[in-house]
Amino acid sequence: MRGVLYAAAEGLPYIKSGGLADVIGSLPQCIDHDKYQVAVVMPMYKKIIDKFEMEKVADFPVQSGIINKQASLYKDVSNGIDYYFIRQDDYFYRDGMYGFADDGERFAFYCKAVLEMLKFVPFKIDIIHTHDWHTGMIPILAKKEYTDEYHNSIKHVFTIHNLAFQGNFPRELMNCFNLHSRYFDNGDLKFDTGMSFMKGAIVYADKITTVSNSYAGEILSPEFGERLNEALSYRRNDLWGIVNGIDTDSWNPETDKNLFAHYSLKNMANKKKNKRDLQRRLGLREDDNVLLMGMVSRLTWQKGVSLLIEKMSTIMGQDVQLIILGTGDNYIENQLKRIEFDYPHRAVFYCGYDEALSHSIYAGVDMFLMPSLFEPCGISQLISMRYGTLPLVREVGGLRDTVVPYNEYTKAGTGFTFKNFSGDDFIYMIKYAIEVFYYRKDDWKKMMKNAMKEDVSWQKSALLYDQLYSCL
Numbered sequence: 001m002r003g004v005l006y007a008a009a010e011g012l013p014y015i016k017s018g019g020l021a022d023v024i025g026s027l028p029q030c031i032d033h034d035k036y037q038v039a040v041v042m043p044m045y046k047k048i049i050d051k052f053e054m055e056k057v058a059d060f061p062v063q064s065g066i067i068n069k070q071a072s073l074y075k076d077v078s079n080g081i082d083y084y085f086i087r088q089d090d091y092f093y094r095d096g097m098y099g100f101a102d103d104g105e106r107f108a109f110y111c112k113a114v115l116e117m118l119k120f121v122p123f124k125i126d127i128i129h130t131h132d133w134h135t136g137m138i139p140i141l142a143k144k145e146y147t148d149e150y151h152n153s154i155k156h157v158f159t160i161h162n163l164a165f166q167g168n169f170p171r172e173l174m175n176c177f178n179l180h181s182r183y184f185d186n187g188d189l190k191f192d193t194g195m196s197f198m199k200g201a202i203v204y205a206d207k208i209t210t211v212s213n214s215y216a217g218e219i220l221s222p223e224f225g226e227r228l229n230e231a232l233s234y235r236r237n238d239l240w241g242i243v244n245g246i247d248t249d250s251w252n253p254e255t256d257k258n259l260f261a262h263y264s265l266k267n268m269a270n271k272k273k274n275k276r277d278l279q280r281r282l283g284l285r286e287d288d289n290v291l292l293m294g295m296v297s298r299l300t301w302q303k304g305v306s307l308l309i310e311k312m313s314t315i316m317g318q319d320v321q322l323i324i325l326g327t328g329d330n331y332i333e334n335q336l337k338r339i340e341f342d343y344p345h346r347a348v349f350y351c352g353y354d355e356a357l358s359h360s361i362y363a364g365v366d367m368f369l370m371p372s373l374f375e376p377c378g379i380s381q382l383i384s385m386r387y388g389t390l391p392l393v394r395e396v397g398g399l400r401d402t403v404v405p406y407n408e409y410t411k412a413g414t415g416f417t418f419k420n421f422s423g424d425d426f427i428y429m430i431k432y433a434i435e436v437f438y439y440r441k442d443d444w445k446k447m448m449k450n451a452m453k454e455d456v457s458w459q460k461s462a463l464l465y466d467q468l469y470s471c472l
Contacts, residue, residue, distance in 0.1 A: 107134045156205045213401055244379065259359065321346050390433075392418075
């Protein structure tokens with residue numbers, strides 16, 4: 001049995017800021033435990049300390065360049081998986097997780113501490129599976145700083161969840177590592193005049209994955225490669241695209257405690273009860289027959305909200321209702337705050353995030369909007385299909401891999417797709433979906449069933465990770 005350690009900056013059920021946490025909360029449970037013994041390690045943030053009681057495993061020193069700190073290792077068990085937490089209050093006992101001036105130093109410490117804590121894990125680690133830039137220095141440190149057989153025998157898998165966030169810092173951050181300057185000077189870590197955690201992982205990991213097959217191809221191009229496309233192209237034979245899944249127990253319309261009424265593929269009628277409940281709660285006109293569209297999203301340029309704002313008057317000129325839940329850029333928020341006044345009882349913007357309401361939106365709306373500029377994988381389209389809600393997405397990244405476009409001749413499809421990132425293409429597809437909803441009701445119902453039959457679980461993805469690990 002081989003040992004796998006997942007190293008990440010966040011993970012459910014302990015702490016979350018984005019989709020990375022969902023992956024760390026689900027993937028370790030779905031890996032074949034007859035073949036792999038698994039554990040997870042994360043930083044111990046203030047919110048985790050305040051909420052969870054854990055067993056203390058050990059104290060140990062961490063020396064990395066100018067960093068010389070004491071770390072404490074804690075352990076908890078969730079769903080049969082051992083979760084380890086590295087505590088260092090100078091770095092992680094803060095109200096937030098990221099966005100601090102010393103983030104480079106904080107995660108330099110974390111990368112070194114992960115390699116130092118291995119001696120306290122009660123089984124041998126054969127593979128370290130690192131995630132996103134926060135862990136990007138682990139492969140090079142293991143291979144170039146350590147000389148013992150244990151660290152040198154470990155294989156490294158690095159997963160890119162979003163190439164736009166690279167962990168780029170001034171060259172001076174090299175002082176936080178016990179690495180020779182040649183690893184900067186030869187270009188392995190160099191990015192412009194500074195250093196890049198993510199580039200280090202791309203160069204030194206044994207295998208690289210990203211979260212959809214399409215995105216794996218896209219990031220080799222200048223358009224999507226975020227100026228790391230050349231480094232990725234050099235490693236293209238070691239690059240895998242494996243789409244994420246969702247926790248199908250938490251996201252289950254048959255058991256979801258947040259829903260007004262439970263429903264299933266065999267009892268679709270109850271979905272309309274959730275629609276009416278959602279309309280009533282949010283002050284919309286209660287109507288089973290109107291097309292209700294929804295969006296649950298970070299309100300950023302990546303998510304294509306600019307297209308929605310650009311075409312808002314045209315969209316709301318149709319016989320539709322709209323619900324948006326999210327928070328993000330101030331400009332976008334301010335633009336969306338107007339819609340309730342411009343379209344009373346037809347449009348709602350909930351500025352913020354409410355977990356229970358998000359479940360109600362996925363279940364209650366008829367169509368879910370994701371006009372993303374780029375989307376490495378996407379989770380919302382998987383959830384919406386699970387709930388029989390048809391996604392309307394741009395054909396990019398994981399959206400292209402997971403949503404089958406409606407075919408009016410074969411009646412196949414699980415949603416609607418458009419290709420170009422333009423307001424005109426977006427509104428054309430919305431109008432087309434509106435026509436199908438009102439005038440081809442049988443086709444719409446068929447697509448709802450198609451969507452709910454899709455396997456969006458982690459089990460399918462876990463089989464591909466098993467194949468990947470077997471190559472190491």
